Amino acid sequence: MQPTAIEMQQNIPLAPLTTLRIGGPARFFCEVTSEAALLEAVAFARQQALPIFVLGGGSNLVVSDRGFDGLVLHIAFDRPIVPVTVGDRIEYAVAAGVEWNTFVLAVCEQGISGVECLAGIPGTVGGTPVQNVGAYGQEVSGSIASVRVLDLDAMQFVDLPAAECGFSYRRSIFNSTHRGRYIVTAVTFRFDPTLKPRLTYADLIRHFGDTQPTPLDVYHAVREIRHGKGMLIVEGEPDCRSAGSFFKNPVVEQAVFDRVAATLQLAPDQVPHWPAEEGHIKLPAAWLLERAGFVKGYAMGKAGISSRHTLALINRGNATAADLFALRDAIQQKVKTLFGIQLEQEPVQLG
Ligand SMILES: Cc1cc2nc3c(=O)[nH]c(=O)nc-3n(C[C@H](O)[C@H](O)[C@H](O)COP(=O)(O)OP(=O)(O)OC[C@H]3O[C@@H](n4cnc5c(N)ncnc54)[C@H](O)[C@@H]3O)c2cc1C
Known part of the structure; x- marks a missing residue:
């Protein structure tokens, strides 16, 4: 493989490289466009004993306010689609x-x-x-x-x-x-x-x-x-400053499903659900959020819920990761208390 020149940058803000537009800088940052460049960048990280994070389009990612004290490899490999x-x-x-x-x-x-x-x-x-x-x-x-x-x-x-x-x-x-x-x-x-x-x-x-x-x-x-549903990235639309669905649909046991129905005083067939693997039941996380009072357009400081999709937590403008995590924690706590279900975060968290 031919040696290649890589450009190693420092203190690069990560927020603009994510769809949430939240988060601090990367200590080192390198855009890689070839396998040879990738090998070189990894070698650099190893020499400096730096942790590596691989960044694609930043659409399933929440970066902490501290940022990342390592090397972010921005994957920019490209070639014609044939x-x-x-x-x-x-x-x-x-x-x-x-x-x-x-x-x-x-x-x-x-x-x-x-x-x-x-x-x-x-x-x-x-x-x-x-x-x-x-x-x-x-x-x-x-x-x-x-x-x-x-x-x-x-x-x-x-x-x-x-x-x-x-x-x-x-x-x-x-x-x-x-x-x-x-x-x-x-x-x-x-x-x-x-x-x-x-x-x-x-x-x-x-x-x-x-x-x-x-x-x-x-x-x-x-x-x-x-x-x-606000699930398409359209420049200028505030509902788009999200990482898509913030919680996975929980897969629960029959007893937990029964508890949800009992808590809401509903018959089992009034609770939306799908069969899941090994006799488990999948519940729509959005439905649980709404029953817990977290509805479309809900606002908590600079973070909020999309006006068009209950599962999309959004940056309402200049939100920090701390603002977003406060909303996430409030949702998780309430759903856990009401239904005994621990909602799992879908986007990857960095830093
Ligand atoms: C508005 C909106 C709608 C969405 N709708 C959906 C949906 O309908 N269904 C769905 O499943 N997801 C959805 N998502 C989530 C997201 O778009 C997908 O998960 C997407 O595939 C993430 O790709 P990315 O390149 O942005 O990855 P990033 O966000 O950059 O990274 C996500 C994770 O993948 C890793 N990664 C990225 N690239 C590589 C690579 N080349 N090698 C190794 N690891 C890598 C990262 O290290 C990180 O752990 C949505 C997001 C938004 C903002």
């Missing part, structure tokens, strides 16, 4: 720094189904396998063939087949068992070009009625629905 026919499948090997929505649009424009329901999710391609992003009935793991990573233990680039990535709801080895071990440099997606969009989500089924939409039709419909 479909390749492999047997009866279409594959795309996409660089980690490519904007996710740009890739989704390119696939939909080819008439290929598989990621159209994930339109409008902010961030990078490399960020998507980390929490196995999902929306409107699709998860990115359904289209991933392999993930190319730098293995920081072995200091080697390897291609991990999807089966080795441990994908489940908002989870993969990258954010659980092997957190911090791998840096994603590219993702290979594989599609069956004969498939048509299969809609499972009520909003989309309503939108299209009996017609069979193309992937591009679904792409536009999803973006429109997301916009209505």
Whole structure:
């Protein structure tokens, strides 16, 4: 691999690089655009005994007011999005720094189904396998063939087949068992070009009625629905200064579900829920928040809840991480007291 010049910057504010626009600086910061540069930057961190944080689009991230006393590697790998026919499948090997929505649009424009329901999710391609992003009935793991990573233990680039990535709801080895071990440099997606969009989500089924939409039709419909919910990044809209859903939908045991129903004096079928793995029950976190009094438009100092989506905590303007954490803690405490459920934060916390 050719040696490459990396530019190591210091004291770089991280807030502008996140969708929440919150948080302090990185002591060291390096934008990496190639695997060679990545190796060099990691070597620098190791020489200086610095912890490393990998930053994509900053859309699933809350940075503390202190910032990060280490090296932030900003993943900016880029290359053209090119479909390749492999047997009866279409594959795309996409660089980690490519904007996710740009890739989704390119696939939909080819008439290929598989990621159209994930339109409008902010961030990078490399960020998507980390929490196995999902929306409107699709998860990115359904289209991933392999993930190319730098293995920081072995200091080697390897291609991990999807089966080795441990994908489940908002989870993969990258954010659980092997957190911090791998840096994603590219993702290979594989599609069956004969498939048509299969809609499972009520909003989309309503939108299209009996017609069979193309992937591009679904792409536009999803973006429109997301916009209505403040879940599309639109410059200047205050509801967009969020990290998306702030809490995961809790998966609970039957006894906890019964307690929720009893506390609210509701029959079990009046409590929205879905079956989950191993006889557990998944509850909508947004519904729990609303029952606990945390409704759309709720404000607590400079932090608040989006006026269009109960699960999106927002920066109402010049909020600090402390403001946001105060709101988060108040929500978690009330939901725990009322229902015995510990809500889990979805965005990654740095510093
Ligand atoms: C308005 C809004 C709507 C959203 N809607 C959804 C949604 O519908 N569904 C959903 O699942 N998510 C949603 N999100 C969350 C977020 O967009 C996704 O999780 C996204 O994939 C994060 O990618 P990113 O590049 O911004 O990652 P970042 O926020 O930069 O990083 C998130 C985590 O991934 C790690 N990471 C990022 N890139 C790499 C890499 N190349 N290698 C290794 N680790 C890496 C980081 O270290 C960090 O731990 C939403 C966010 C916002 C702001």
